[in-house]
Amino acid sequence: MKISKFQKLIEEIYFNKDSKRGREATFIWLSEEIGELARAIRHSEEAKLKEEFADVLAWLASLASLYGIDLEKEVAAKYGKGCPKCHRSPCECLE
Amino acid sequence: MKISKFQKLIEEIYFNKDSKRGREATFIWLSEEIGELARAIRHSEEAKLKEEFADVLAWLASLASLYGIDLEKEVAAKYGKGCPKCHRSPCECLE
Numbered sequence: 001m002k003i004s005k006f007q008k009l010i011e012e013i014y015f016n017k018d019s020k021r022g023r024e025a026t027f028i029w030l031s032e033e034i035g036e037l038a039r040a041i042r043h044s045e046e047a048k049l050k051e052e053f054a055d056v057l058a059w060l061a062s063l064a065s066l067y068g069i070d071l072e073k074e075v076a077a078k079y080g081k082g083c084p085k086c087h088r089s090p091c092e093c094l095e
Numbered sequence: 096m097k098i099s100k101f102q103k104l105i106e107e108i109y110f111n112k113d114s115k116r117g118r119e120a121t122f123i124w125l126s127e128e129i130g131e132l133a134r135a136i137r138h139s140e141e142a143k144l145k146e147e148f149a150d151v152l153a154w155l156a157s158l159a160s161l162y163g164i165d166l167e168k169e170v171a172a173k174y175g176k177g178c179p180k181c182h183r184s185p186c187e188c189l190e
Contacts, residue, residue: 048096091109
């Protein structure tokens, strides 16, 4: 599935709801999902871990839509030609 | 660009480096990117905002790879048929 298609799918499911909730509140939901991902990592819950990765991506896509940002376009622009800092793949940055 | 292709692209750039850094340390990098996204939101920096959304997705993909998780597969499984709670699109959950 294309990133853009996934973002549209999430818009179809949640855009109206998230628009009413607002950008700041939706950022808090994304943060909560990051917390749930941390918990699944800490507890080594494999099934939960898969779901939490999916949830973080879904909320990230939803928040991006509230800002009118095309995730696919932005990741292609920043990472499409290797590391954005050293311009190599694999990355050769010191840090 | 497909989600799976993006995850592979990020693996090509960062997998070796992130493997050496380790899962927990890579989670901290992801969290740092969430913080940078928060700052870009707070300062209403549009160009920075686009980059930070891209960075969060890149680090999420990289961390998923360290756990052997296929992001595309997991988001399709969880969100491919609408809201995973009410099974509708648009979502009709009360919360």
